């Protein structure tokens with residue numbers, strides 16, 4: 064197997080637990096429309112395909128007016144971007160794993176369907192921004208995951224070929240995008256998957272981010288060679 068030289072991470076549900084801030088912003092939008100609130104569980108099931116899909120799913124679930132989707136998505140972003148990291152936290156072990164991988168010389172990137180402004184605010188607020196050589200957000204290219212273009216764009220910027228790279232994500236769109244890009248893919252078993260994890264079709268599943276080090280570990284720091 065070709066050694067892993069770069070790792071691309073999904074954001075929501077993989078590096079950070081962002082559901083409470085997404086829920087708050089969604090509920091503020093729904094309240095302005097006179098609609099009911101959505102629960103944290105409902106929010107998690109709506110996240111992953113970008114903000115327009117989140118707002119559309121929230122409107123459909125609460126009887127809102129989807130014909131005003133574009134305007135309501137802009138309103139959602141105004142609300143969300145004012146406070147994207149009030150309750151958002153990195154998952155256990157994420158900071159330490161990124162430090163280890165960075166120190167070992169791996170190139171790291173983020174590929175998320177979340178828009179860029181909120182993505183960068185969250186990475187900075189949680190002290191994660193400096194680990195990444197590239198961040199490809201959901202509004203940067205015409206295509207989003209599950210399309211492979213954002214992953215391939217990130218790898219191009221890192222000057223790494225798909226065969227030398229690994230994607231880590233929590234959802235079907237991460238697996239489909241990685242497969243279409245010709246990359247290996249590991250899925251976390253926490254996060255906001257819309258399907259049972261065993262049905263995602265990932266190369267491996269990890270229950271916590273530090274488990275990633277166990278998969279990559281043999282000689283990681285000595286010769287920068289991943290085992291996968």
Ligand SMILES: O=C(O)COP(=O)(O)O
Pocket residue numbers: 073074075076110111112113114174175176177178201208234
């Ligand atoms: O749907 C979103 O906004 C973000 O989702 P992702 O970070 O899991 O790609």
Ligand SMILES: [Mg+2]
Pocket residue numbers: 073074075076077111232233234254255
């Ligand atoms: Mg995700």
